[in-house]
Amino acid sequence: MIKDNLREVEERIQSACERVERNRRDVTLIAVSKTKPISMIEEVMKEGIIDFGENKVQELNQKCEEIKTELNWHLIGHLQRNKVKYIIDKVSLIHSVDSLRLAIQIDEEAKKVNRIVPVLIEVNVAKEETKYGVAVEDTLSLIEEISKLNYIKIKGLMTIAPYVENPEENREHFRNLRKLSVDIKSKNIDNVDMDILSMGMTNDYQVAIEEGATMVRVGTGIFGEREYNKGE
Template sequence: MNADIIKENLKEVETRINAACTRAGRERDEITLIAVSKTKPVSDIETVLGENISVFGENKVQELTEKYELLPKDIRWHLIGHLQTNKVKYIVDKVAMIHSVDSLKLAEQIQKEAEKKGIICNILIEVNMAREESKFGVYEEDVEALILEIAKLPNVHICGLMTIAPNVEEAEKNRKYFRKLRQLNIDIKMKNIDNVTMDELSMGMTGDYEIAIEEGATMVRVGTGIFGERNYRTS
């Protein structure tokens, strides 16, 4: 996409984030904007980097690792898509955070690979708040039990929760899911589980990030709103 259009899109997103923060009585620095660069070329990412955005989200391991090699090493990559256990080894030392952990088996594989590399891997637990069959994520009632098990893994650090809300025409319809996720996050945080901080809430995408911020998101994942429609034909 044309660099000027990307810059204008970014300005618009920033304006909307600031407005949502004002409505919610929050500070702008409470929100991390994750520029979702899946299917987008390195040149588009470089345009966004030039606008002082340094956190990028990718859905696929292969795409993330390819871009990792081509771009500055101070980028904070977040894996936001579903992660298969056999691909953990390729990204565990390249990402700032994995958003999509939804099983003990996956967490154990992350532990194994993180221990080999001598690192601590930050993760979020993906929660399927709307109970959509087409989506990954653990159901709300199973989150705490999963966290208690993963918390025993020394090289895996649980930072909070993530959800992918339904694809709706009216963003307001997703408010209830964001509100419930925030309450779940608070409830677990109050239990003071060792190796669990619960400071991050990754929720809200291009269509509903303003509502998510109003309901307590600390991370919003915006792709189309910055880069335009995805290039699936060329991916």
């Protein structure tokens, strides 16, 4: 099942890239492996996937310990400040930085292990009250503050779009995140890149790619249905 699912996801990513004349190599597929057992992750690994997304710190840690192969682990869920220390030396990228207080905590813990941690700023583009993320209008000022920290590197932006039946309904949100990214890049802020746009999940990643996503987070589309879809 997983092999077939991955083939289908890959075909859809390729098709989306072709529609807007993008190179397939410019899009990273993150397999959202939260709640999934090691055996299923290993099946995905056999197909050449090395990027995996987790929502919870404890689960990410456990999987890091059990899987000896070097993988790129992405923390895509909300990160509490008191849990930063547990993943600071394990994650390849933190997608969910949405406050200066969290960024300062990451910076402090990263200093202890002498590591510059790459992060994305999570933006609540759709203005959903139930979602985390900084407001669009506050994103630039937050980035300017975080950029002053020594052990954090801002690599781009992330958003979790609303869950919708028709993916086209999220096109505007993806387009707005892309526009925000371009605007911020034009400011040429030290210690800030806008190379990554993490947007698009199982139900809308093709639209996200068409609007410029460089990372898509796909869980259900790879592993099958689960109880909830938040963050994937």
